[in-house]
Amino acid sequence: MTDHAHALTRAEQKRVRELHSKKGRREHGAFLVEGRKSVLELLASDWPVLAVYATHDAAPGFHAAASARGLEVISVSTGLLTSLSTFEHNEHALAIAGQRTASLQPLRAGELTLALDDIRDPGNLGTIWRLADWYGVRQIVCSATTSERSNPKVISASMGSFLRVPVVEVDLPLWLASQRQAGTPVLGAVLDGESAHAAGKPWREGVLVIGNESQGLSPAVAAQLTRRLSIPRFGQAESLNAAVATGILLDGWRRQLAG
Amino acid sequence: MTDHAHALTRAEQKRVRELHSKKGRREHGAFLVEGRKSVLELLASDWPVLAVYATHDAAPGFHAAASARGLEVISVSTGLLTSLSTFEHNEHALAIAGQRTASLQPLRAGELTLALDDIRDPGNLGTIWRLADWYGVRQIVCSATTSERSNPKVISASMGSFLRVPVVEVDLPLWLASQRQAGTPVLGAVLDGESAHAAGKPWREGVLVIGNESQGLSPAVAAQLTRRLSIPRFGQAESLNAAVATGILLDGWRRQLAG
Numbered sequence: 001m002t003d004h005a006h007a008l009t010r011a012e013q014k015r016v017r018e019l020h021s022k023k024g025r026r027e028h029g030a031f032l033v034e035g036r037k038s039v040l041e042l043l044a045s046d047w048p049v050l051a052v053y054a055t056h057d058a059a060p061g062f063h064a065a066a067s068a069r070g071l072e073v074i075s076v077s078t079g080l081l082t083s084l085s086t087f088e089h090n091e092h093a094l095a096i097a098g099q100r101t102a103s104l105q106p107l108r109a110g111e112l113t114l115a116l117d118d119i120r121d122p123g124n125l126g127t128i129w130r131l132a133d134w135y136g137v138r139q140i141v142c143s144a145t146t147s148e149r150s151n152p153k154v155i156s157a158s159m160g161s162f163l164r165v166p167v168v169e170v171d172l173p174l175w176l177a178s179q180r181q182a183g184t185p186v187l188g189a190v191l192d193g194e195s196a197h198a199a200g201k202p203w204r205e206g207v208l209v210i211g212n213e214s215q216g217l218s219p220a221v222a223a224q225l226t227r228r229l230s231i232p233r234f235g236q237a238e239s240l241n242a243a244v245a246t247g248i249l250l251d252g253w254r255r256q257l258a259g
Numbered sequence: 260m261t262d263h264a265h266a267l268t269r270a271e272q273k274r275v276r277e278l279h280s281k282k283g284r285r286e287h288g289a290f291l292v293e294g295r296k297s298v299l300e301l302l303a304s305d306w307p308v309l310a311v312y313a314t315h316d317a318a319p320g321f322h323a324a325a326s327a328r329g330l331e332v333i334s335v336s337t338g339l340l341t342s343l344s345t346f347e348h349n350e351h352a353l354a355i356a357g358q359r360t361a362s363l364q365p366l367r368a369g370e371l372t373l374a375l376d377d378i379r380d381p382g383n384l385g386t387i388w389r390l391a392d393w394y395g396v397r398q399i400v401c402s403a404t405t406s407e408r409s410n411p412k413v414i415s416a417s418m419g420s421f422l423r424v425p426v427v428e429v430d431l432p433l434w435l436a437s438q439r440q441a442g443t444p445v446l447g448a449v450l451d452g453e454s455a456h457a458a459g460k461p462w463r464e465g466v467l468v469i470g471n472e473s474q475g476l477s478p479a480v481a482a483q484l485t486r487r488l489s490i491p492r493f494g495q496a497e498s499l500n501a502a503v504a505t506g507i508l509l510d511g512w513r514r515q516l517a518g
């Protein structure tokens with residue numbers, strides 16, 4: 001056992017809790033990864049990890065993975081771990097991850113880039129991230145007004161997908177304009193477009209833009225679309241949740257690639 | 260103006276706030292409907308409404324719809340409305356709705372009943388409700404362990420769909436067994452079933468069962484399935500959010516009905 005069973009100093013505790021806020025995450029260039037599964041996935045990845053905290057009971061389960069990275073697991077009480085965590089209750093583990101910058105890759109045939117125009121709800125952003133990972137989307141771009149990617153609710157809802165699918169912040173209207181000029185299809189989810197079920201003109205690659213939860217696509221972004229897609233409606237609900245709409249469109253994209 | 264601009268008594272305020280808890284909702288047989296759009300949809304429906312509260316600014320916008328039901332809009336300050344509401348901020352309106360019981364209808368050709376096996380997250384339940392409404396699912400059944408339907412987060416996430424799609428609580432394994440015995444297909448979303456994209460054997464009607472967010476289908480429910488469906492995966496995420504999976508499967512169902 002290399003358990004580091006020391007009591008955390010008040011200064012150390014404060015430093016971890018500063019990562020609960022956007023300001024703190026920016027200042028420290030770090031963010032929290034919480035829960036057993038996410039911490040294990042983080043340790044197994046090549047993402048930078050600065051520290052790992054676990055409860056006395058759970059700590060042994062993280063030793064091997066932490067050691068492989070030259071890290072010690074700092075073992076604390078469940079009460080202390082919960083107080084360091086943004087979870088209501090955390091009886092497993094919490095890690096501090098460093099920031100990593102990603103760059104955009106050119107799009108290849110049969111590939112899709114997901115573009116997020118002002119997705120505000122952290123749960124939606126995390127769920128969309130996980131969906132991109134499920135459907136093999138290699139990268140995501142987002143507007144500056146999109147929910148902060150290192151928000152603990154985003155990281156938690158992404159279920160480890162933040163480790164696999166890079167998100168790059170761009171000036172979305174300008175970036176879409178450059179894609180369009182390069183001949184890349186720019187598809188957008190709207191309420192009054194052509195049916196995403198129509199089999200006539202499949203879309204195999206391009207950029208798929210998802211708009212804000214209540215406002216939809218901003219006018220500057222909508223102006224860059226080369227194709228406007230809608231999910232057919234058969235009942236009376238007025239709209240779909242943004243993450244659900246993303247899932248349905250990505251599923252339709254994969255059906256087309258196979259068809 | 261028939262504005263009822265009286266100050267609410269402490270007892271009245273307490274009665275409204277009791278509806279924030281499950282216990283209070285059960286005792287009063289009533290629940291909260293919050294926000295401008297949901298209150299307007301409620302008033303326009305035939306659902307029982309017991310009271311309507313709105314801010315001084317917003318109250319005039321609710322008069323016509325309330326009057327048509329013989330109700331007065333009780334006009335209050337934004338501070339008081341917010342304190343009566345479960346929203347962090349409510350500057351529009353809040354209504355108290357009565358409970359209504361629904362009964363199950365026999366399934367017709369080309370119809371789907373959605374069955375929820377222990378969906379615990381109120382946001383997921385509301386989103387699934389809205390999806391059922393979008394895709395023209397006429398009814399939902401759920402297990403007793405499913406999130407309470409009158410929870411304000413569920414009502415809010417359902418975006419008015421609670422007015423249109425009845426949810427009936429059943430003993431799910433027993434009810435599914437009876438459906439199966441009657442020859443109704445019982446389809447379930449699982450991680451290791453046949454591909455939901457496979458075009459070979461379409462499913463046009465039946466019961467579609469969605470399992471718990473982290474546990475999936477309970478064994479007693481899984482034992483009743485006549486067909487096990489999976490959403491094909493193309494990347495590395497381990498699972499999909501329950502509401503997203505429901506949306507993808509309902510979209511696939513409608514593609515099949517059209518195909």
